[in-house]
Amino acid sequence: MSPSLSRRLAAEALGTAFLLATVIGSGIMGESLAGGNAAIALLGNTIATGAILAVLILIFGPLSGAHFNPAVTLAFVLRGELPRRTALLYVLAQVAGGLAGMLIAHAMFEEPLFQASLKIRSGPAQWLAEFVATFGLLATILGCVRFRPAAVAYAVGLYITAGYWFTASTSFANPAVTIARSFTDTFSGIRPLDAPGFIVAQFLGAVAATLVFAWLLRAVPTTDPVKDPAE
Numbered sequence: 211m212s213p214s215l216s217r218r219l220a221a222e223a224l225g226t227a228f229l230l231a232t233v234i235g236s237g238i239m240g241e242s243l244a245g246g247n248a249a250i251a252l253l254g255n256t257i258a259t260g261a262i263l264a265v266l267i268l269i270f271g272p273l274s275g276a277h278f279n280p281a282v283t284l285a286f287v288l289r290g291e292l293p294r295r296t297a298l299l300y301v302l303a304q305v306a307g308g309l310a311g312m313l314i315a316h317a318m319f320e321e322p323l324f325q326a327s328l329k330i331r332s333g334p335a336q337w338l339a340e341f342v343a344t345f346g347l348l349a350t351i352l353g354c355v356r357f358r359p360a361a362v363a364y365a366v367g368l369y370i371t372a373g374y375w376f377t378a379s380t381s382f383a384n385p386a387v388t389i390a391r392s393f394t395d396t397f398s399g400i401r402p403l404d405a406p407g408f409i410v411a412q413f414l415g416a417v418a419a420t421l422v423f424a425w426l427l428r429a430v431p432t433t434d435p436v437k438d439p440a441e
Contacts, residue, residue, distance in 0.1 A: 213273050215296065221274035222300050223307035225266045229278055230311025230390045231318070232262040237397030238319045251397055252374065260371030267363035276363075279384040280304055281344050281416035282351060288420045301386070308390035316394065327392055327399030331379060336404075337411040339379035344415030345422075346373065347383045352423040385409045 213221070233255070240254030267276040277283045280301040286292040292300070316323050350369040354362045373381030382388050382400070388409055392402040400408065 215299070218274040218296075219299055219303040221270040222277060223303040223310070225270040225274070225276060226278045226304045226307030226386055227311035227314065228266055229259075229262060230308045230387065231315045232258050232311075233387065234312055234315035234391070234394050234396060234398050235318055238315065238321065241397040252380070255398065256371055256374040259374070260367040262367075263370055264363045264367030267366060271363065274300070278304060278307075278386070279347075280386055281384060281412045282348065284413060285348050285352070285416050285420045288417065289424070304386040305389055308386040309393065312390040312393055321394075321396065325393055325395040325399075327395045327401050329395070329399040329401060330404065331400045332404040332407060336379045337407050339377040340382060340408050340411035341415040341418070343373050343377045343379065343381035343383040344412040345419040347381075348416050348419035349423060352419065352427065356427045379408070382408055383412060383415075385412050388412070 236258035237251070237255045240251035240258075244251040244254070266278065270276040270278075275286070277286070277300060283292065283297050283300045283304070287294060287297045313323050315321075316325070347366070347369060350365050351362060354365045358365070370381060370383070373383065382391065385408075388400060388405050391398050391400050392405040
C-alpha cells in the first residue's frame with residue numbers, strides 16, 4: 211500500500227528542510243573555517259550538499275519519490291505520472307520545507323533568522339548555467355529511473371557535486387532552493403531580485419530535459435532491434 215498523501219507531503223517538506231539546512235549551514239561553516247579561501251569554502255559546501263542528497267533520497271524516495279524540487283515535480287507532471295493537484299501540494303511542501311531549513315540553519319549558527327541576501331547572481335551566463343544544471347539533473351533522474359532505479363540517490367548526489375563546479379551559478383537547479391537561498395545573506399545566498407531569473411531558467415531546463423528524454427528513452431520494440439549505423 212502506498213503512503214498517504216499527508217505522509218508524502220511531510221516527506222517532501224522534511225527532506226527539503228534538511229537539504230536547505232545542509233546547503234546553508236555547510237556554506238556558513240565552510241566560509242568560517244576557510245580563512246578567506248572561497249575555493250575551500252565552496253568545496254566544503256559541495257561535499258555536504260552532494261552527500262546529504264544521496265542520504266535524503268535513500269530515506270524519502272520510497273515515501274514520496276524524494277523530489278525536493280518543483281522542477282522535478284513538474285517533470286513528473288509532464289510525464290503523466292503525478293496529478294496536478296498533488297504536484298501543487300508537493301511544491302507548497304517543498305517551498306515551506308526549504309524556508310524552514312533556512313531558518314534552522316540560521317538558528318544553529320546564531321545568524322539573524324530573517325535576512326535578505328545581497329549576493330548578486332544575475333545575467334545571461336548565470337541563467338544559461340541554471341538551464342544546463344537543471345537539464346542535467348533531470349537527465350540524471352530520468353535516465354536512472356529508466357535504466358538504473360537503485361542508483362538514483364548516488365547519481366543525483368554525484369551530479370550536484372559536479373554541478374557546483376562546472377556551472378557558473380554553482381548549480382542551484384531547484385526553485386525551492388532558490389527561494390530559500392534568497393533569504394540568507396550568507397555564503398550560499400542569492401539576491402531576491404535575481405531569484406526569478408534563476409527560477410525561470412530552471413523550469414525551462416526541466417521542460418527541455420523532459421521532452422528530450424521522452425524521445426531519447428523511448429522503448430525500442432523487441433521486434434525492431436537497434437541497428438549498427440555502420441551496416
